[in-house]
Amino acid sequence: MIFKKKKNINFLNLTPVHNKKYTETNGRVKIRYPKFRAKVLQSLIPKTKPKDIVINLDELGTEVWISIDGYKKVSTIISELSGRLGDRIHPAEERITKFLTMLYTHEFIRFKEFNK
DSSP, rough: TTTTTTTSGGGGGGEEEEEEEEEEETEEEEEEEEEEHHHHHHTTTTTSSSEEEEEEOOOOHHHHHHHHHSSHHHHHHHHHHHHHGGGOSHHHHHHHHHHHHHHHHSSSSEGGGGGG
């Protein structure tokens, strides 16, 4: 489990924050992050090749990503998207928490509460 160092954490009470650059094109989010963390390795990429890896989110992933504003708790995001998307996102809590866990694991988001 990704939160095993933190005891008694309720995932629904966490506040997600974007941790990577992103763009929105044609109603879909594209998350961008560098191919290499080290500046030396970044400089070795030929100028004709992109320096970033791009992740294209689907419709539901885009809805979740856009809902992340650094103020809303996971529970609020779930209830808003459940109301707006209805059966298309059923079971909402399971799908959204799994998606946010994956984003956190790959460092695309962070949680405000862990920086205190």
